[in-house]
Amino acid sequence: MNQTYPFKFWCKQQVNRFAPGLFFIGLVLLWECICVFGKVPNYILPAPSSIITAFLNVEFSRWMTHLWATLRVALMGFFLSIIIAIPLSIGMMRSELMNRVLYPALIVIQSTPVVAVAPLIIVLLGTDDPSRVLITCLITFFPLVVSTTTGMLETPPEMIELSKSLRAPRYRETWQIRIPYAIPHIFSGLRVSITLAIIGAVVAEFVAAEEGLGYFIQFSTSFFKIPQAFAGLIFLSIISLLLFKSVQWVQMWLFPWSLPKKK
Amino acid sequence: MGPVPNKTDKNLTYVSLKGVGHKYDPHPNSPMVVQDIDLDIHRHEFVAVVGPSGCGKSTLLRMVAGLLVPSHGSVSVFNLPVTEPRDDVGIVFQKANLLPWLTVRKNVLFPLKHKYGRYSSADEVRANELLEMAGLMQFADKMPDELSGGMQQRVGIVRALLLNPDILLMDEPFSALDALTREQIGFDLLDIWREHPKTVLFITHSISEAVLLSDRILVMSKRPGTVMDLIEVDLARPRTSKTINSPRFAELTDIIRGYIYEPNVPV
Amino acid sequence: MKTKLKFTLFASLITSTSVMAADKVTFQLDWLPGGDKAPVYVGIQQGFFEALDLDVSIASGRGSTDALTKMATGQSDIGSSDIGALMAARAQDDVPVVAVLPYFTQAPHAFFVLKSSGIKSIKDLKGKKIATSPFTSSNAFLPLVLKENGFSEEDIQLVKSDPGALAPMMITGNADAIIAWVTNTALFKNQASSVGKEVIEMPWSDSGLSLYSSSLLASEKFLTERPDVAKRFVKAYAKAIQFTYEFPDKAGADLHKMVPEVDAGIVSAQIKSITNLVFNDVTEKDGFGYFTPERIQKTWKYVAEANGLEDDALEPMMIVNNDFIPE
Ligand SMILES: Nc1ncnc2c1ncn2[C@@H]1O[C@H](COP(=O)(O)OP(=O)(O)OP(=O)(O)O)[C@@H](O)[C@H]1O
Ligand SMILES: [Mg+2]
Secondary structure, three states, X not given: OOOHHHHHHHHHHXXXXXXXXXXXXXXXXXXXXXXXXXXXXXXXXXXXXXXXXXXXXXXXXXXXXXXXXXXXXXXXXXXXXXXXXXXXXXXXXXXXXXXXXXXXXXXXXXXXXXHXXXXXXXXXXXXXXXXHHHHHHHHHHHHHHHHHHHHHHOOOHHHHHHHHHXXXXXXXXXXXHHHHHHHHHHHHHHHHHHHHHHHHXXXXXXXXXXXXXXXXXXXXXXXXXXXXXXXXXXXXXHHHHHHHHHHHHHHHHHOHHHOOOOO | OOOOOOOOEEEEEEEEEEXXXXXXXXXXXXXXXXXXXXXXXEEOOEEEEEOOOOOOXXXXXXXXXXXXXXXXXXXXXXXXXXXXXXXXXXXXXXXOOOOOOOOHHXXXXXXXXXXHOOOOHHHHHHHHHHHHHOXXXXXOOOOHHHOOHHHHHHHHHHHHHOOOOOEEEEEOOOOOOOHHHHHHHHHHHHHHHHHOOOEEEEEOOOHHHHHHHOOEEEEEOOOOEXXXXXXXXXXXXXXXXXXXXXXXXXXHHHHHHHHHHOOOOOO | OHHHHHHHHHHHHHHHHHXXXXXXXXXXXXXXXXXXXHHHHHHHHOOHHHHOOEEEEEEOOOOHHHHHHHHHOOOOOEEEEEHHHHHHHHHXXXXXXXXXXXXXXXXXXXXXXXXXXXXXXXXXXXXXXXXXXXXXXXXXXXXXXXXXXXXXXXXXXXXXOOHHHHHHHHHOOOOOEEEEEHHHHHHHHHHHHOOOOXXXXXXXXXXXXXOOOEEEEEEHHHHHHOHHHHHHHHHHHHHHHHHHHHOHHHHHHHHHHHOOOOOHHHHHHHHHHHHHHHOOHHHHHHOOOOOOHHHHHHHHHHHHXXXXXXXXXXXXXXXXXXXXXXX
């Protein structure tokens, strides 16, 4: 009798701890069963087991080559868009003229399908990394501009009045007040951007590349190796997920105060 | 300057408002927000402003602070027209507005860091002294969100005192606090004021708070805000919780309440 | 001992300088690596290019237009793409690219059906549901083929779908026939046999659609600025084509070596299945590696009709440069 309550509690705890993992494993098993017992052919929906086999059949070093190619472009594009977006937002926040001139231009750029301008980029910058980095950057920088600008504009007006009442130089208003206040917004932008960066790199590889996970998937499809394409796809999503998490870790590590308060 | 007695010196006018009026919209037909305000605040005087919401109290304060140029009349501080914010005027806002990424001590030192880009160890010593005085020393290295609302507000006051301003402008500094904390922090403010005599312009929604703290109370009318009365608070200092129970305190609050709830009573 | 060391040093110096001096050539594919793209890989692996002092790098492409654009803008020097696409482009624009060597002397387009469907010839397709991919050049030639067989597009039900979905559609019975290139034959057979079915190909070249298709194209800039390099390249490339179709298994291994994701076996099967696109009665008659004016003319006629262009929009021999044919 005495034992029951803690035991129940322990069980509940364990269920909470392992439920997400068990759910995932269950899902994969269900998928496997549907494929095996339903006799679904590989070219329609490959079974998890054949995806794993396909994954192992590709040499590890090849995976690393493709991973590095995609990651390199995605990260360079991501950092380039940070370098462009943040100063741009500061400029637009500080100058009404710049805001009015640039904002429509940014929206036009954002709503242009990158695939449509990609051939032009390739002609201008060649078929190497620079083109792919630019394509990635074009896809990633808009959410960053929007989130940074929003964040800086949402600074409490009292803080701005405090800065004015001190007659502090404007750059300090930007650096010591507006930017830190924008940090939570900037990080939501970064989380969106990092996943877009992977998509951007893959889109760029669809246009021109000799390696990379996007190229690998396209290539596998061209040989109708669907399980191999799925393996590439799943690998890609895991990388996206890890990058997304990394952005959260960086925020937790550098700006713990900017995280939403836990209840 | 030397030690100064904490007594209003009627011979020295620190803040002077003459025929001050303001409208945010420059259009000729747009309504005035505040109108015809005449007020002199003397050295080390504690003046409270009460009035209905939207009557232009904050507008008035921002004009004294040099954050807003009045469209009519003139505001002067130390007999000089106010054209921009001055170093000898400090402001405390309604919400504490501490920076969440800085410790309490760094928040207190923020005005120096923000204005000059740095502070000296002497400044840190001063910040510690002020924190000590406000009873916040043990929280100096805590982050703002680890403090209660009342403590955060005290940090805001300490921050305004860092640059040792002669004039302190406070815009509903305690309105975000619960009633108990509010009364206590009112007494704390009086203690601080006694130790560091300042000329204070204090905006509040609370009639009893105005009576408890101030030397004079400016009662404003509904929009457009005009002066309905300027009431002399003749309660002895130092004021304590006993003051609240005195008949004169009740009398004064009743007078003001009369203005706020029956605005048609002739002055 | 000392002289020997000196000699080795000298020899390595020569080889290293010769490697440094090798002429760089960028080769453009019109799609991703695959069996039909094997010759350039064979040329590299078998040392045909190196022997003629060429240092060749390969760029994959995303369709014939993409390949043409990359050659026209100087991203690459020479490459394989569809001569029909070049004709259509030249008829409308002044694209500085010309054809230097035929590769496929027959059209690669084909219908594929399951043996179990009972369809035996193109005529049997009347009233059937046929799947094709949205952007393939085959679509333009489809009306011509149907006309040759006495019916029109109105007599069939044409559906468009992703290239990767075509074979599954046929195998699952969602389409009676599909349109694709014969370069895919080996892959389709593979897919169908995994569920115990058999695929039959019906090449359009068998029913009158007789034309040049995939060819070796080069940018005019490359040909005028480095004619000597171009000449050597074409020579080595022609040799590589011969080798590829003579030794499909070696070619498969060579491609696999450079692109490990590709199975050597599939590649050699692909090569075997398309040999008659490269070596056939046309090459028998005209000889390998030579564009005849008659066949160019004929190709243009088809291209013009398929793309709705005027017959006089292009003087077709203008897009051919026979000066680089290896002796
Ligand atoms: N920046 C501004 N631009 C335009 N109108 C303003 C601005 N600031 C305040 N107002 C208007 O001026 C009037 C007075 O505002 P103010 O903030 O001074 O009132 P208040 O007495 O402080 O009110 P509360 O007690 O609610 O704080 C209000 O009607 C407000 O809408
Ligand atoms: Mg206000």
